[in-house]
Amino acid sequence: MKKNILLLCGGGGSEHEVSLVSSKYIEKNLNDIGLYNVIKVEIGKDNIFRKLSSDNVQGEVVEMNFKRQLVGSETEDIHIVVPCIHGPPGETGEIQTFFELIDLPYIGCGPEASINCFNKVTSKLWFNALEIPNTPFEFLASMEDKKRAHDLFDRFGKVFVKAASQGSSIGCYQIFKKDELDDALLKAFKYSSYVLVEKMVDARELEISTYEFEGSIYATIPGEINCPSKFYSYEEKYDPNSKTSTEIVAPNLPKEAVEKMRSHAIKAFTHLKLRHLSRIDFFYTVEGEIFLNEINTFPGMTPISMFPKMMENNGHSFNKFFKEIIAKNIL
Numbered sequence: 001m002k003k004n005i006l007l008l009c010g011g012g013g014s015e016h017e018v019s020l021v022s023s024k025y026i027e028k029n030l031n032d033i034g035l036y037n038v039i040k041v042e043i044g045k046d047n048i049f050r051k052l053s054s055d056n057v058q059g060e061v062v063e064m065n066f067k068r069q070l071v072g073s074e075t076e077d078i079h080i081v082v083p084c085i086h087g088p089p090g091e092t093g094e095i096q097t098f099f100e101l102i103d104l105p106y107i108g109c110g111p112e113a114s115i116n117c118f119n120k121v122t123s124k125l126w127f128n129a130l131e132i133p134n135t136p137f138e139f140l141a142s143m144e145d146k147k148r149a150h151d152l153f154d155r156f157g158k159v160f161v162k163a164a165s166q167g168s169s170i171g172c173y174q175i176f177k178k179d180e181l182d183d184a185l186l187k188a189f190k191y192s193s194y195v196l197v198e199k200m201v202d203a204r205e206l207e208i209s210t211y212e213f214e215g216s217i218y219a220t221i222p223g224e225i226n227c228p229s230k231f232y233s234y235e236e237k238y239d240p241n242s243k244t245s246t247e248i249v250a251p252n253l254p255k256e257a258v259e260k261m262r263s264h265a266i267k268a269f270t271h272l273k274l275r276h277l278s279r280i281d282f283f284y285t286v287e288g289e290i291f292l293n294e295i296n297t298f299p300g301m302t303p304i305s306m307f308p309k310m311m312e313n314n315g316h317s318f319n320k321f322f323k324e325i326i327a328k329n330i331l
């Protein structure tokens with residue numbers, strides 16, 4: 001009997017639809033391995049689990065029990081989970097906490113690494129502790145702290161305001177005028193209980209695929225996001241008319257800058273205890289500074305996503321990588 005892989009997708013976040021697209025790529029790779037039975041389940045925005053066909057048509061409602069079984073019209077044992085979810089409850093570590101509780105193996109980062117990376121404030125505190133350069137920032141626990149945001153604006157003249165626990169650029173505001181700052185802070189607090197305010201930099205946006213394969217950790221050379229508006233907003237990310245383009249290999253980067261970024265990526269992967277795969281995003285400023293922006297613990301796997309392409313460009317087949325991590329972790 002083939003073992004069962006539960007491919008989970010969807011979730012309660014703004015990247016629900018993107019995760020459904022990513023799941024198709026993962027499903028194809030799992031089917032190409034040929035050794036396993038893939039059961040695809042969508043977590044609805046209502047947190048109800050529903051089976052999905054390979055064309056992403058919704059089927060029956062199912063429930064996961066504490067005996068590692070998926071229960072619907074039949075009861076199926078689950079041997080491993082692939083939480084192909086961007087944002088909650090995947091990148092926030094919640095679903096992994098449940099898998100830990102029931103001793104069910106899964107692919108990707110554990111709950112602690114996930115939550116540390118998802119929270120934009122926590123992750124910057126970690127980067128500072130690890131001496132990984134990142135943009136100067138302040139964080140606010142309430143509007144009572146707003147003076148710190150005002151002072152940061154006075155220092156740099158333009159800032160980014162970000163809700164701490166959000167993805168897809170939701171709750172993220174580009175602020176050029178001080179009188180727009182308080183309004184942005186108030187809006188960001190609607191999304192998260194902490195708000196990050198950071199220096200706005202004039203920079204190229206670079207991404208590195210970081211992953212474990214055959215006993216080593218690899219950090220690829222950076223790819224690039226070319227976003228003409230300099231704000232890779234929700235619309236720029238997902239609108240079919242987006243003007244943003246990507247390159248698997250960022251052109252004309254000094255070798256030392258590339259090597260520095262790769263070593264920061266490996267350091268972050270190791271010390272934040274990331275597992276299997278992550279995409280680590282950087283800014284490379286016009287002055288030649290390097291700043292780690294953020295870590296995505298389950299990067300996009302859509303046809304335009306960079307993660308698998310950068311891995312392939314690094315000489316590693318995504319399929320072989322996936323085959324290895326499943327084989328090593330499945331019950």
Ligand SMILES: Nc1ncnc2c1ncn2[C@@H]1O[C@H](COP(=O)(O)OP(=O)(O)OP(=O)(O)O)[C@@H](O)[C@H]1O
Pocket residue numbers: 135160162166167168169170172198199200201202203205227230231232233293294296
């Ligand atoms: N300090 C900054 N200076 C200049 N541009 C920034 C800065 N911070 C963010 N940006 C722009 O805003 C975009 C979104 O910010 P960020 O990547 O931090 O959050 P996010 O996209 O919501 O997170 P995720 O990528 O996990 O969905 C970046 O891709 C970049 O274009």
Ligand SMILES: [Mg+2]
Pocket residue numbers: 281294
């Ligand atoms: Mg981002």
